[in-house]
Amino acid sequence: MSGLFDLGGWSREISAFVSGILAWIADLLGGWIPWFHDVANWFRSDAVIEFWGFAIAVLIMLVFAMINLLVVLWMERKLYGRLQDRRGVMVPHPWKKIHKGTGFLQNMADGIKLVMKESITPRNADKSMFHAAPAIIFISSVMAYAAIPLSTTFVLADLELGLIFIVAMFALSPLAVLIAGWASGNKYTLIGGMRGAAQMLAYEIPLLLCIAGVAIMAGSLNPMEVVAAQQRTSVLGVENWYFIPQFIGFVVFMVAILAELEKLPFDIPEAESELVEGWLTEITDIRFGLIFMSKWMKGWAAAALVVLLFFGGWSGPFFPQEVWFMIKTYIVFAFFVWIAWILPRIRIDQILKIGWYELVPLSFATILIAVALKFLSHFGMGWF
Amino acid sequence: MNEEEVTEQLKRDFPEGIFDFAFPRKGMLRFSADRDRLKDVCTRLKDIGFKQISLISALDWREHFECVYHITSYSFGIVAEVHTEIPLDDPKVDSVTPVWPGANFHEREAYDMMGIVFEGHPDLRRILLPDDFTFYPLRKNFREGE
Amino acid sequence: MTKLWINMGPQHPMTHGLWNLKILVDGETIVDAEPVLGYLHRGVEKLCERRTYNQIIPLADRLCYVSSLCFAHAYCLTVEEMMDLEIPERAKYLRVIALEMQRLTSHMTWLMAIGPDVGLITLLLYCLREREYFLDLLQLQTGARMNQNYPRIGGVAQDIPANFEHKINKIFEKFKVRVKDYHKVTNESSAFLKRMQGVGTLSVEDAIAYGVTGPNLRGSGAKRDMREHDPYEVYDELDWEIQVRDEGDSLARFHVRMGEMLESCKIIRQALKKMPDGPINVKAPLRPEGQSFRRTEDSRGEVSYYVVGNGGESPYRLKVRSPIFCTMNVLPKLLRGVNVADVLAIMGSIDVCIGETDK
Numbered sequence: 038m039s040g041l042f043d044l045g046g047w048s049r050e051i052s053a054f055v056s057g058i059l060a061w062i063a064d065l066l067g068g069w070i071p072w073f074h075d076v077a078n079w080f081r082s083d084a085v086i087e088f089w090g091f092a093i094a095v096l097i098m099l100v101f102a103m104i105n106l107l108v109v110l111w112m113e114r115k116l117y118g119r120l121q122d123r124r125g126v127m128v129p130h131p132w133k134k135i136h137k138g139t140g141f142l143q144n145m146a147d148g149i150k151l152v153m154k155e156s157i158t159p160r161n162a163d164k165s166m167f168h169a170a171p172a173i174i175f176i177s178s179v180m181a182y183a184a185i186p187l188s189t190t191f192v193l194a195d196l197e198l199g200l201i202f203i204v205a206m207f208a209l210s211p212l213a214v215l216i217a218g219w220a221s222g223n224k225y226t227l228i229g230g231m232r233g234a235a236q237m238l239a240y241e242i243p244l245l246l247c248i249a250g251v252a253i254m255a256g257s258l259n260p261m262e263v264v265a266a267q268q269r270t271s272v273l274g275v276e277n278w279y280f281i282p283q284f285i286g287f288v289v290f291m292v293a294i295l296a297e298l299e300k301l302p303f304d305i306p307e308a309e310s311e312l313v314e315g316w317l318t319e320i321t322d323i324r325f326g327l328i329f330m331s332k333w334m335k336g337w338a339a340a341a342l343v344v345l346l347f348f349g350g351w352s353g354p355f356f357p358q359e360v361w362f363m364i365k366t367y368i369v370f371a372f373f374v375w376i377a378w379i380l381p382r383i384r385i386d387q388i389l390k391i392g393w394y395e396l397v398p399l400s401f402a403t404i405l406i407a408v409a410l411k412f413l414s415h416f417g418m419g420w421f
Numbered sequence: 422m423n424e425e426e427v428t429e430q431l432k433r434d435f436p437e438g439i440f441d442f443a444f445p446r447k448g449m450l451r452f453s454a455d456r457d458r459l460k461d462v463c464t465r466l467k468d469i470g471f472k473q474i475s476l477i478s479a480l481d482w483r484e485h486f487e488c489v490y491h492i493t494s495y496s497f498g499i500v501a502e503v504h505t506e507i508p509l510d511d512p513k514v515d516s517v518t519p520v521w522p523g524a525n526f527h528e529r530e531a532y533d534m535m536g537i538v539f540e541g542h543p544d545l546r547r548i549l550l551p552d553d554f555t556f557y558p559l560r561k562n563f564r565e566g567e
Numbered sequence: 568m569t570k571l572w573i574n575m576g577p578q579h580p581m582t583h584g585l586w587n588l589k590i591l592v593d594g595e596t597i598v599d600a601e602p603v604l605g606y607l608h609r610g611v612e613k614l615c616e617r618r619t620y621n622q623i624i625p626l627a628d629r630l631c632y633v634s635s636l637c638f639a640h641a642y643c644l645t646v647e648e649m650m651d652l653e654i655p656e657r658a659k660y661l662r663v664i665a666l667e668m669q670r671l672t673s674h675m676t677w678l679m680a681i682g683p684d685v686g687l688i689t690l691l692l693y694c695l696r697e698r699e700y701f702l703d704l705l706q707l708q709t710g711a712r713m714n715q716n717y718p719r720i721g722g723v724a725q726d727i728p729a730n731f732e733h734k735i736n737k738i739f740e741k742f743k744v745r746v747k748d749y750h751k752v753t754n755e756s757s758a759f760l761k762r763m764q765g766v767g768t769l770s771v772e773d774a775i776a777y778g779v780t781g782p783n784l785r786g787s788g789a790k791r792d793m794r795e796h797d798p799y800e801v802y803d804e805l806d807w808e809i810q811v812r813d814e815g816d817s818l819a820r821f822h823v824r825m826g827e828m829l830e831s832c833k834i835i836r837q838a839l840k841k842m843p844d845g846p847i848n849v850k851a852p853l854r855p856e857g858q859s860f861r862r863t864e865d866s867r868g869e870v871s872y873y874v875v876g877n878g879g880e881s882p883y884r885l886k887v888r889s890p891i892f893c894t895m896n897v898l899p900k901l902l903r904g905v906n907v908a909d910v911l912a913i914m915g916s917i918d919v920c921i922g923e924t925d926k
Binding site for chain 1: 571581595684752759762906907909910911
Binding site: 445446448449472473474475476478480481489491495498500502521522523524525526527530534547548549550551558559565 | 777897
């Protein structure tokens, strides 16, 4: 057990403390009802103490994910505001309604507004599916955070197949897009859902192939191992971040991940000008909010994936690992924002053509490059 | 060709049925045509070089309707203004949409507003007003608010 | 595969106004299309029969909310011809300046709208920024940002202020730099070209037969501009070029309009230099008789009025030719066989204004 569950060795103490408090309350109640003494003993058992360890770790990650979501949302709004020669959100907080400030809490306000909105279910909708789709999307994008390591210690689940797990969570959401598109009973959502499915098919493959290329070079699908491999194989003291040997793979991955995120040049499933809001058309209130949130949560997760695979993860001098990791992910995310707001939307047939005719062959090339480099390293030539 | 040459050409082609030639200003030719010769005149005009129809206006002169066709020739720089009288009790005229596809919406509008039926029009429906309207608002006998 | 009728409108991000484009799609391909108009019909032609000649000018303004001055001017021009009225030279120049300024703002609105159409919202913000300059200039000259009510029968409403030329020069210099920015995000970006190139190709013959005019016709390769071919005001005394493109696709229409904006700047500068002093208005008769038909070049195409007066205070019949109403005619032909996403690129390049279309 490493990572967040360990919490620098305190995990056991904190869990025991929480369990102790609960056990003490149960003991107090036991004064009236003797059965509660058994509950208190159960609280003191190892399994429960371990469970609190889990719960606290998950809570920490969730709090991190939510705060990070606010930062990322705010960052995007500010960045594209500047790109468009304006200042973006500015009202500091609800009690001070002036346009002089960072506007950091604006997204909170927007979230509250979405909670208060009317919940509408279309008459033609397939109700259970319609309500399930936002949940699937939100849950899958939160789950992706479970396997993302921010440093060698700050990780929820140090999985052997962590990269596969993250990508699998990404791959779940187009399914929900299709469900939402079909279940809404609307022509726009139907077309949007179908586009989502087509786009998923076209871009999931290059995405996975690029990860395979990196995995071949690192010899593992564990993100920790991938970062460690980048630090280990240094050339003249400079760490071998994989975006140099795997440059083609890096470019393909960036394009594919943008399509996966449905960010602007590739946001045809919800192409707002032709399909109103695409598959989102009929979704209202906080269900829309959940989808909106999960989009940006996935956005950061994608940036984290890029950093892990190609930019040496948390390696960097002076600062703690987590700080380096956050700096790098925010830079990558800023790049996403820049691309999204300066390029027009590409047509569906063109997107599919780019996916099948260009990205898939190129991603095979990255695998070949990875294999070749690996092969050369056996003879002492090459970087590994 | 200039206005006079177009006039002579037309007069040669149609000894009767077109009359009242006038030249209000440079680059403009005004004449009247009989209702039953209108489509032939228009077809001939298109063959001469009047490739675009600019405007079809329907007028209500109380005694009769009138359709005014403004037909443009870019190559000559001339607008031909063709007037056609249509009787009140039989508001029908041949459609020129087969001649110029651009006349489609103009004729639909004239039908919509003035109730003139263009025979041979491929899709004569109301265009600006709702389909279930029963009146023709630009007729002079139309009273608002009734 | 079964075919599906989709209503794009009346409330739809594509429409730029209030109209409905019904498309029949087979998968992502459009099989048939039908524009449904009339949601914004205000009965202007009927209203005009109850107004005096001067009261119609503000009505004509409201025909098109983007280039209202062009419509009001075309009306005044037509009525002046019916009255046989010669307006003062200075008024003619003032009209040209105001018209070209209106064309600039109208084209800026078009450019700003084409951004969100193809998913480039940044362009919208850029263009709104510069459009503000031209609206300021227009406000200096006419007193209002939109619905200016500036032309009068027999002249114009007011003269330009003293420092007008200085301000124009400053803003035009700025604009020339900014136009390069637009080109950077639009036709120097391959993604934009991918959306616009080869989409919605319209041949010259079709364009003319279907009654397409203005920049859309010039994008198809016909060198037709009413400012040149049926000159009004003082356009024949000024030195400018007609923007023509032969391709006929959305990109060609885009280039024509981009070129026209710079030409408009040129025209305004020349007109300011050449403008003589003198009166800006003459008295017009109240009860004209006769009929007249004039064509002018709006930012969207040929605006014509056919006015019949019978000696009364108001016209007996007034008929408006609105360019986009005629252009809508060609939509079924233009849209057949293209992709759903191409509708945006095509409609964006056509520059729809529903105010004039529905009258």
